[in-house]
Amino acid sequence: MGFDTEKFVCYVSEDRKCSLCNLVLDNPVQGPCKHVFCSGCILPWVVEHGCCPFRCQALNTGNLTNVLALRDLVLNMKVVCEFRLNGCTEQPKLREFIPHIKECAYRKVRCGNEGCDRLVCAKDLEAHEIQDCGFRPVGVCESGCGAVLKKNDCEHDCIQYLKSEVLNQQTRVQNIEKELKLLNDQLKTREKELLLRIKGMKKRLQFQGIKLVNQEKNPETMPVDNSMECTTKPEPNNNGNVIISPNNSNNNNQHVGMATEGIIVSKVLAGGPAQKKGLQTHDQIVKYGTK
């Protein structure tokens, strides 16, 4: 659907109108026959009829192209403000119409004073709220009830005011209690979830413990994980060195390197001191013997 001609400041010529909706072209498109329509009008037509509305040729949605020059022409035409009846005399271009009405000084806005539901022009809002509004605050009750008095509060009753304040506070307390209950329920649900997870973790740990005990009992039948070697109890050898043996590989070179805990034997030379002491490659010496 195109734009209403009434919107436009000047007369709109026929070549800027859509033949389907008879309104000013909105996002104009044309087929090879050069007949122009709003895209929103011609697309459903082509889908249904498969031809130009003037019956000049067959058309499908792929035949249609945007007429950008015509679209710009229409978007640059001046329109009247939606709030002209409130007094706005501005004539923005069609492309600036929406931003203008959002900010127009003559658009109606609601008074912000509690109890007042008057709609006033945006440009008059401040004056209304501060000077004219019957609900504008004019001071605090001198009897000490704490009420902020409004301009039209001619029959202020402290007791009445305090009663309504008590009611308001009760409602507030009730709302807070509701929120607390909700939070409490959420916490309980979360706690249940966490407890279930902990239970699952405990079961897994127990299972892994049983597996490890079985590995220690039957090292030949169970596959040995090297990373678990260090947890086995180191035995002193006949030289008094406490050795952890990760493997049984033989190497004829001798070299002793530092490890994070104790010393790792990286090479054993045939007939060398390391071999005499009965050390093997990758043995970890945690404590030196006294022999």
Ligand SMILES: [Zn+2]
């Ligand atoms: Zn149209």
Ligand SMILES: [Zn+2]
């Ligand atoms: Zn045509």
Ligand SMILES: [Zn+2]
């Ligand atoms: Zn305006």
Ligand SMILES: [Zn+2]
């Ligand atoms: Zn007001």
Ligand SMILES: [Zn+2]
């Ligand atoms: Zn009072």
